[in-house]
Amino acid sequence: MQGGRPGGGSHSLMQLVIIGNGITGVSCAITARRLRPDAHITLVSDESPYHISRPALMYAYLGHLRAQDLKPYADWFWAENALELVHATAMRIAPAQRQVELSTGAVLSYDKLVVAAGSVSRFAAWPGQDLEGVQGLYSLPDLERMHRNTHGVQQAVVVGGGLIGIELAEMLHSRGVSVTMLVRDEHYWGSVLPPQEAALVQGQLDAHHIRVQYSTELTGILGDTQGRVRAVVASDEQEIPCQWVGLATGVTPNLALAQASGLETDRGILVDRYLQTSQPHIYAAGDCAQHREPVANEVAIEQLWYTGRNQGETIAHTVCGEPKPYQRGPWFNSAKFFQLEYQTYGRVPARALPTQEHSFCWQHPAGTALLRINFRADSTLAVTGMNALGLRQRHDTWDQWLRAATPVTEVLAALGAANFDPEFFRQHEPAIVQEFNRQFPQYPVALRRRKGLFSFM
Amino acid sequence: MSSPTLSAAPTTPVSPAEKLTLTVIGLGLLALLPATFDADPWRAQLFFYVALGLVSAGTLVWAARTFGRRPAGVQQDNLWQRSSTGRGAVAWLTALVLTGFYVILYWFSSPDEHGNFGVLNNLVHALDPLSQVLRNRPADQWFLYGTFYTLAVLVMGGRALWKYRHSPYQRIRTVSVMFFQLGFAWLLPGLLLALQKPEYYFSYFWPLKYDYLFPGTVSYLLQDGGPGLGVFLIFWGVVMSFVGTPILTYFFGKRWYCSWVCGCGGLAETAGDPYRHLSDKSRGAWRWEVRLIYPILVLIVLVTALLWLGAAGVLPAWFTTARPSQFSLVTNLSPVDGLGKIYGFFIGSIFSGVIGVGFYPLLGNRVWCRFGCPMAAYLGLLQKHFSRFRISTNGAQCISCGNCSNVCEMGIDVKQYAQRGEPIIRASCVGCGMCSTACPRGVLNLENGPREGRYQASPLIHADSLRILS
Numbered sequence: 069m070q071g072g073r074p075g076g077g078s079h080s081l082m083q084l085v086i087i088g089n090g091i092t093g094v095s096c097a098i099t100a101r102r103l104r105p106d107a108h109i110t111l112v113s114d115e116s117p118y119h120i121s122r123p124a125l126m127y128a129y130l131g132h133l134r135a136q137d138l139k140p141y142a143d144w145f146w147a148e149n150a151l152e153l154v155h156a157t158a159m160r161i162a163p164a165q166r167q168v169e170l171s172t173g174a175v176l177s178y179d180k181l182v183v184a185a186g187s188v189s190r191f192a193a194w195p196g197q198d199l200e201g202v203q204g205l206y207s208l209p210d211l212e213r214m215h216r217n218t219h220g221v222q223q224a225v226v227v228g229g230g231l232i233g234i235e236l237a238e239m240l241h242s243r244g245v246s247v248t249m250l251v252r253d254e255h256y257w258g259s260v261l262p263p264q265e266a267a268l269v270q271g272q273l274d275a276h277h278i279r280v281q282y283s284t285e286l287t288g289i290l291g292d293t294q295g296r297v298r299a300v301v302a303s304d305e306q307e308i309p310c311q312w313v314g315l316a317t318g319v320t321p322n323l324a325l326a327q328a329s330g331l332e333t334d335r336g337i338l339v340d341r342y343l344q345t346s347q348p349h350i351y352a353a354g355d356c357a358q359h360r361e362p363v364a365n366e367v368a369i370e371q372l373w374y375t376g377r378n379q380g381e382t383i384a385h386t387v388c389g390e391p392k393p394y395q396r397g398p399w400f401n402s403a404k405f406f407q408l409e410y411q412t413y414g415r416v417p418a419r420a421l422p423t424q425e426h427s428f429c430w431q432h433p434a435g436t437a438l439l440r441i442n443f444r445a446d447s448t449l450a451v452t453g454m455n456a457l458g459l460r461q462r463h464d465t466w467d468q469w470l471r472a473a474t475p476v477t478e479v480l481a482a483l484g485a486a487n488f489d490p491e492f493f494r495q496h497e498p499a500i501v502q503e504f505n506r507q508f509p510q511y512p513v514a515l516r517r518r519k520g521l522f523s524f525m
Numbered sequence: 526m527s528s529p530t531l532s533a534a535p536t537t538p539v540s541p542a543e544k545l546t547l548t549v550i551g552l553g554l555l556a557l558l559p560a561t562f563d564a565d566p567w568r569a570q571l572f573f574y575v576a577l578g579l580v581s582a583g584t585l586v587w588a589a590r591t592f593g594r595r596p597a598g599v600q601q602d603n604l605w606q607r608s609s610t611g612r613g614a615v616a617w618l619t620a621l622v623l624t625g626f627y628v629i630l631y632w633f634s635s636p637d638e639h640g641n642f643g644v645l646n647n648l649v650h651a652l653d654p655l656s657q658v659l660r661n662r663p664a665d666q667w668f669l670y671g672t673f674y675t676l677a678v679l680v681m682g683g684r685a686l687w688k689y690r691h692s693p694y695q696r697i698r699t700v701s702v703m704f705f706q707l708g709f710a711w712l713l714p715g716l717l718l719a720l721q722k723p724e725y726y727f728s729y730f731w732p733l734k735y736d737y738l739f740p741g742t743v744s745y746l747l748q749d750g751g752p753g754l755g756v757f758l759i760f761w762g763v764v765m766s767f768v769g770t771p772i773l774t775y776f777f778g779k780r781w782y783c784s785w786v787c788g789c790g791g792l793a794e795t796a797g798d799p800y801r802h803l804s805d806k807s808r809g810a811w812r813w814e815v816r817l818i819y820p821i822l823v824l825i826v827l828v829t830a831l832l833w834l835g836a837a838g839v840l841p842a843w844f845t846t847a848r849p850s851q852f853s854l855v856t857n858l859s860p861v862d863g864l865g866k867i868y869g870f871f872i873g874s875i876f877s878g879v880i881g882v883g884f885y886p887l888l889g890n891r892v893w894c895r896f897g898c899p900m901a902a903y904l905g906l907l908q909k910h911f912s913r914f915r916i917s918t919n920g921a922q923c924i925s926c927g928n929c930s931n932v933c934e935m936g937i938d939v940k941q942y943a944q945r946g947e948p949i950i951r952a953s954c955v956g957c958g959m960c961s962t963a964c965p966r967g968v969l970n971l972e973n974g975p976r977e978g979r980y981q982a983s984p985l986i987h988a989d990s991l992r993i994l995s
Binding site for chain 2: 123133137242275397411494
């Protein structure tokens with residue numbers, strides 16, 4: 069299956085080459101296959117021969133899954149759907165010849181090329197970051213390295229208080245490693261979570277005995293005579309002994325191929341509304357793409373599983389002759405912090421709400437669940453975003469509410485319709501509505517709809 | 526996949542307290558040896574109850590410590606890396622012991638003319654006092670089996686209650702299977718015997734308990750149950766098989782039976798819970814499932830129909846005339862009775878018992894339910910075509926992590942549906958709800974709703990139409 073022009077058939081068949089077999093590249097390939105059953109589609113990746121679920125990497129380390137369970141599609145899927153997989157690094161694109169050079173020496177010709185090269189871990193050039201036992205966690209090779217290098221480790225330090233940081237803490241905790249987290253912000257995931265949400269996550273960190281030092285940064289990493297990490301130095305000059313260090317200070321677009329090929333880049337590969345790069349017939353999507361003209365108040369680089377999937381699907385339409393501008397729709401995301409599930413729909417800023425918005429927050433007295441709903445302070449009272457912790461909320465319902473700028477009073481009255489918790493779970497809607505009426509007596513709400521036990525909708 | 530290093534087992538430290546509880550369980554298992562082989566019946570009996578007590582108490586304390594001391598939630602760490610749950614040496618040994626027990630029970634423990642139950646003799650007689658109290662008669666090998674079975678469901682049910690204590694659905698469901706096993710499959714049949722009535726399991730129905738609607742059993746129940754109880758038992762069996770099952774399945778799906786009531790399901794959900802992830806999720810396994818389970822349903826329907834036709838005298842005499850055969854299993858039986866006997870031997874005994882339970886630690890806890898049970902096939906057809914049940918997926922939140930597929934004891938590759946935003950409506954789904962419990966993104970939910978649009982995918986995800994089974 070390696071190298072060469074796939075099929076080598078007639079010119080009427082589109083040759084689509086996709087660099088990267090992450091969720092973006094694979095979504096593009098599958099959508100293109102549906103739209104153009106006769107296209108030649110080739111996926112090039114140097115990470116793993118088959119597509120893997122990046123968010124699932126931690127579960128292989130935890131032992132919940134085996135390595136082969138990380139594959140969202142069985143191996144026969146690719147051959148049966150005529151999606152050619154090439155395990156190699158794409159070294160350089162020659163736009164004039166419409167060719168890609170691979171590390172194997174092979175050259176692929178394309179009619180349309182999609183660069184979905186993903187991210188690389190972002191390090192701040194700390195002294196000692198190349199020592200043995202110091203790494204980030206992004207790719208499958210990273211996971212294998214972590215698996216090898218955490219054997220027999222007693223103490224570890226995780227730098228960074230975001231999603232990867234807490235994942236690393238959970239992974240290490242499962243093997244009895246004592247974990248210290250260094251977090252620059254004043255509370256967990258300070259750039260995204262409001263303090264109340266962060267406090268609930270803190271409860272999980274405490275319950276799992278993870279030590280967290282907030283307002284603390286990494287200044288250096290110390291090695292032993294064998295070149296292995298033995299301690300880190302924090303910004304308070306404290307030396308923390310450890311045998312492994314996880315650097316989870318974020319990721320940055322993987323620009324290696326784009327820069328080698330003369331594509332216009334900034335922080336990411338610059339793309340227009342159709343996700344086309346500065347070169348014709350070359351597109352970029354997912355973590356590595358940067359929108360030239362992001363929508364107001366939206367980020368230019370979207371590094372989520374969901375946005376990657378959405379962008380990959382969008383490009384497939386464009387390259388298959390149905391040009392489609394990228395439209396993301398209401399933001400959404402989810403995560404799990406140890407045992408605490410998190411879902412968010414729409415936008416909920418971490419701090420200092422714009423004056424034109426109200427923020428309603430209900431929290432279960434036991435600190436096990438939280439629901440925050442932001443809404444406009446003007447006469448529309450339209451909901452703008454929602455955070456849920458320890459509760460499951462129905463995506464379709466919230467998407468409709470957000471798109472229709474539904475008034476918060478209507479949302480709360482019908483809140484049971486968005487309840488996605490399993491049967492027999494305690495229903496918090498009456499308590500939530502009661503709390504809303506206490507916080508916002510000027511907008512009285514009567515709960516119209518609870519979730520039925522034996523029916524839905 | 527090029528990542529063999531991940532399968533290397535990490536060293537998980539065993540705490541002194543865990544060693545202590547494991548020691549108690551080990552001593553209990555050891556006590557089964559004198560209980561089985563000691564020539565002195567009193568000492569054997571003492572060892573028997575000591576063994577049951579130590580194993581039960583040790584397991585419950587182990588579970589309380591292992592799961593109870595950690596914060597409530599999904600607790601699957603090192604699942605695939607442990608020898609006991611990752612098809613390691615311990616798993617093979619466990620499977621061998623379980624399978625061996627079934628072989629001895631089924632074929633080497635029938636009492637001889639002196640009331641000697643072979644190698645299980647001591648164990649059976651150790652239960653005589655209990656059997657006298659409950660059933661007003663001495664124990665036999667089936668009472669021993671039923672007691673072990675019920676104890677396994679109760680003790681491992683206690684373990685499941687600790688493990689899944691964060692989920693009300695799992696708590697209530699676990700209590701339900703414990704209740705039905707203890708009450709409907711152990712106490713009630715025993716009480717019926719004590720009252721000189723036929724032993725009857727109210728929680729098993731034709732075609733799983735196939736002989737309940739065989740003409741021989743029906744006439745026996747009518748005769749021994751008397752005009753009142755006998756008629757009620759027949760009525761109960763017929764109504765539950767042909768009226769109750771479709772109605773309940775229409776409203777709640779197959780789960781009302783398979784993961785809430787059924788004894789086979791009850792054992793699978795409790796004693797089998799540590800092995801649920803071992804079920805084969807491949808397309809090949811799905812094909813075998815379809816190839817086996819529906820022919821078995823057809824076979825038992827055919828056998829039942831032939832028996833009734835034979836009893837009614839409408840079959841040619843050849844079908845109902847007993848004759849010798851070179852196969853001892855069916856010799857001196859008529860072809861119709863022989864067919865029933867063959868079904869009972871291969872499906873009822875070997876498949877549901879020896880393979881179904883014996884291979885828990887290797888093939889997962891639902892091998893029988895998935896590949897063999899005709900009741901599951903019948904319920905599955907109803908669930909797929911005539912039910913309000915479905916597992917909804919939550920918009921576009923799926924991250925294809927595969928935890929749902931992993932915990933599916935029926936071998937459904939749940940993520941194939943979740944990552945397309947499609948509801949999961951599979952004939953085999955028993956509604957245990959573990960996919961929903963294990964999902965780290967809150968994507969899956971078991972729901973009963975209108976049948977219109979039951980297969981409708983979420984508009985927030987563009988489901989690819991590429992096939993996953995063909």
